[in-house]
Amino acid sequence: MALVFSSGSATSGPRSASKILNAARDVLSAQGYPALTIEAVAAAAGVGKTTIYRWWPSKEALVADALAEIFRADEIPDLGDTHAELRQAVDMTIDNYTNEDMATALPALAASLLPHPELMTRFRETFLHRKRENIAAALHRGIQRGDLPDDLDTDLVQDIWAGTILYRRLMTGSPLDTDLAEHLVQLTTKAPPLLPRRESPRTSR
Amino acid sequence: MALVFSSGSATSGPRSASKILNAARDVLSAQGYPALTIEAVAAAAGVGKTTIYRWWPSKEALVADALAEIFRADEIPDLGDTHAELRQAVDMTIDNYTNEDMATALPALAASLLPHPELMTRFRETFLHRKRENIAAALHRGIQRGDLPDDLDTDLVQDIWAGTILYRRLMTGSPLDTDLAEHLVQLTTKAPPLLPRRESPRTSR
DNA sequence: CCAGGATCGATACGATACGTATCGTTACGG
DNA sequence: CCGTAACGATACGTATCGTATCGATCCTGG
Structure with a gap:
């Protein structure tokens, strides 16, 4: 993974990039996003803070590169089984957000980049596009197999x-379990039940 | 709306609460969440920063109260029309996130409160529970009318x-238009199409 | 209507992080 | 093996933090 958010102006490149990005994730896990300061990362990495400022224009850029290294955007293999492929797609997304750092830092990052269209574009390219293309490929295979409606809105x-x-991860705190994954997959299938039902009918609050 | 995140230790109460919360939203709109400092709010409100520190324990608490004042959690009236009621529920949520401040500050707030269970609980009570109860009531009316499956998972x-x-608001930037609202409502109806389709078949992406 | 208590604004304080500049040292590649 | 860069250390001025203090002001209840 290239350092998409690094300035990268000089000719060579940072010698200690991975040491710094590891330290950034360590601080994130231990102290949380607001406490993630450049100076704290420098100390944790055993590096002069000058070095970090040399390569990353902002805390946001540093965090983005640190998260990009562990963000999953795998290709979904052709398993010949639409349900299994879609389940794999959902599981990958759940994996990404099960990570504590990702769950807190990604939304915070997006929120702070939202007013800066150019950075937001780079953010989307890094954390959205590749993953979405890979999942869209699986969805299209499902459509061609006749397992999914051919006018399915893959973006939606x-x-x-x-x-x-x-x-669920950020707001409600509800678990990201296999039931949820299965419900989300079944949302896309042609036949009912299209909307997930509760396992055991309860009175719901 | 009471100041749920204010310390409120003293006997009387803040004399200039609304002036301060208005200023907080102004700064949020003009400068963004990261630039929202206590001193900036104090300056914008024409108030000593001591006064803010007296009543709110942190920037997060201040923002939470400022957002709580404009967060919509209306009761959904019994219209005798399930589709219309659900559409009203979805429109209310879209309204909440169409607001620029809400879209950037709510996720940032949740992310920074996530590691603090007690504050997160208060956050959920303020921004989740009341709205969810009101919408759940509408969903239950739909179930009793037979318009929705009786084992519908209202939480999901x-x-x-x-x-x-x-x-969409935070990550992809896709529009929150009437099509989306309609698709989300139709997700819950019994009869197909349960999963929203594209209007005009395109090549996807 | 006035007294007393609470809130207010102003100011000062040490601490921390910011982002930049400088400078001598280290490491790596041609 | 030598030169070019990346490096670490250090220092600097600025900004904000959160706290303490203190006299002025509000407003409430008696």
Whole structure:
């Protein structure tokens, strides 16, 4: 993974990039996003803070590169089984947000980049596009197999999947378990039940 | 709306609460969440920063109260029309996140409160529970009318609705338009199409 | 209507992090 | 093996933090 958010102006490149990015994730885990200061990362990495300022223009850029290294955007292999492939897609998204750092830092990052269109574009390229393309490929295979409606809105499906997972992790705190994964997959299938039902009917609050 | 995040230790109460909360939202709109410092709010409100520190224990608490004042958690009236009621529920959520401040500050707030369970609980009570109860009431009316499956998972429905809306606003930047609202509502109906389709078949992406 | 208590604004304080500049040292590649 | 860069250390001025203090002001209840 290249340092997409690094300045990278000079001719060679940072010698201690991975040491710094590891330290950034360590600080993130131990102290949380607000306490992640450049000076703290420098201390944790055993590095002069000058070195960090040399290569990353801001705390946001540093965090983005640190997260990009552990963000999963795998290709979904053709398993000949639409359900299994979609389940793999959902599981990958759940994996990404199960990570504590990712769950807190990604939304904080997006929120602070939102007013800066150019940085936001780079953020989307790093954390959205590749993953979405790979999942879209799996969805299209499902459509061609006749397992999914041929006018399926693949973008909306992915918004629903990732949105629900992010929302549960960030806001409600509900578990990201296999039931959720299965419900989200079943949302896309042709036949009912299209909307997930509760396992055991309860009175719901 | 009471100042749920204020310390409120003394006997009387802040004389200039609304002036301060208005200023906080002004700074948020003009400068963004990271630039929202206590001193900036104090200056914008024409108030000594001591006064803010007297009543709010942190920047997060101040922002939470400022957002709580404009967060919509309306009751959904019984319209005798399930579709109309659900549409109203979705529109309310879209309204909440269409607001620029809310879209950037709420996720940032949640992310910074996530490691503090007690504050996170108060956050959820303020920004989740009341709204969810009101929407759940509408969903239950729909179930009793026979318009919705009687084992509908009302919690998951709301996670999907709010999650998709938040994700679009924060991450993808896709529009929160009437098409989206309609698709989200139709997700819950019994009869196909349960998963929203694209209007005009395109090549996807 | 006035007294007393609470809130207010102003100011000062040490601490921390910012981002930049400088400078001598270290490491790596041609 | 030598030169070019990346490096670490250090120092600097600025900004904000959160706290303490203190006299002025509000406003409430008696």
